[in-house]
Amino acid sequence: MASFFDQFESPICLGVPLIIIAIALPWVLYPTPSSRWVNNRLTTVQGWFINRFTKQLMLPLNTEGHKWALLLASLMIFLITINMLGLLPYTFTPTTQLSFNMGFAVPLWLATVIIGMRNQPTISLGHLLPEGTPTPLIPVLIIIETISLFMRPLSLGVRLTANLTAGHLLIQLIATAVFVLLPVMPAVAILTATVLFMLTLLEVAVAMIQAYVFVLLLSLYLQENV
Template sequence: MMLSYFDQFMSPTFLGIPLIALAIALPWVLFPTPSSRWVNNRLLTLQGWFINRFTQQLLLPLNVGGHKWAVLLTSLMVFLITINMLGLLPYTYTPTTQLSMNLGIAVPLWLATVIIGLRNQPTAALGHLLPEGTPVPLIPVLIIIETISLLIRPLALGVRLTANLTAGHLLIQLIATGAFVLLPMMPTVAILTATVLFLLTLLEVAVAMIQAYVFVLLMSLYLQENV
């Protein structure tokens, strides 16, 4: 029986119980917890250095009011990178290939930034819907366009993350299937295909990290507009 290439994106189940919760929660076990010793080991030091550098880079353009989001955005970044990277391993499942999960992360955070902007600076938040100096006949059209662009932001965040990871996983599976089929018939071509597969896997590792960074960076930019 031929399986579809999209079967890898189905939520795994065991005895009828969805295992997506394990796929989301278990990666956190891989991270070492800080010890009570005065001097940390190399892994803890490297982990702390990465988190500190990323937090500084992320909060650099934000006002002081946006620094309250430091823990949330940094945790989201580490969470997305971990899930995306582990999803590239064989016999694993990538929860971020599900649009419902990505929208479940993007919509509440985007809505929180909008509510913060309307509460703290309602005039400036509503002023984003109409650029200064707009001709009077174009005011209704521009307000509608800017409102649509505002409402479509969480959808763009979720679709971007889902599409990039799904396309990469499909391409890896297609090329791996081609290399496996060509191996008995044309070994030289199969070796070249396997080389391309290795390079593509390295590219997907970079894509997994970059897409997590882009997701959190865009969220911080949305926050910057409303703080």
């Protein structure tokens, strides 16, 4: 019997890692604006969504942080598309791999820290020590805040990986229970299938929310350093 965790291994077909296709596919699916004066409905809705999201994301940032608008909006769309495509049957979700998520989290978090150290080193270092701290607690708080600073990229990657992995695994477990119970107890199998349908809807919401949370936390880290 195959392990339930086999679905999280990167598949290979004819020596080609399919994770490459899964990563490149989102950029092929979206329509590109044409040279016409009036775009079609899909392109219009897509542009409206991107503009609304970018405006909301950049609202608490000052002018220096607005340079990140294109990067954060592209990352948001990329993560949402990969998460949603991973819910389809016979597909692979790259965001269930911790190495993939850390490859996004560590460089972007490090970029926000470097920007803060370069532009406003005093304010950035001031986050390591809250104002009004008693003198005996200063060394302990500096160590704690430094550890929490370096834990930020790990929490970004682990949060996205754990939520998607747990959801996919739970869907597979309940789907297996439905197939096992169907010839034995049809009524229980139908009830379990209803639970499976509701869980699938929940996983769709989780796929979108986790992508938004990933980008939102990055914008908050950027807000502290610009």
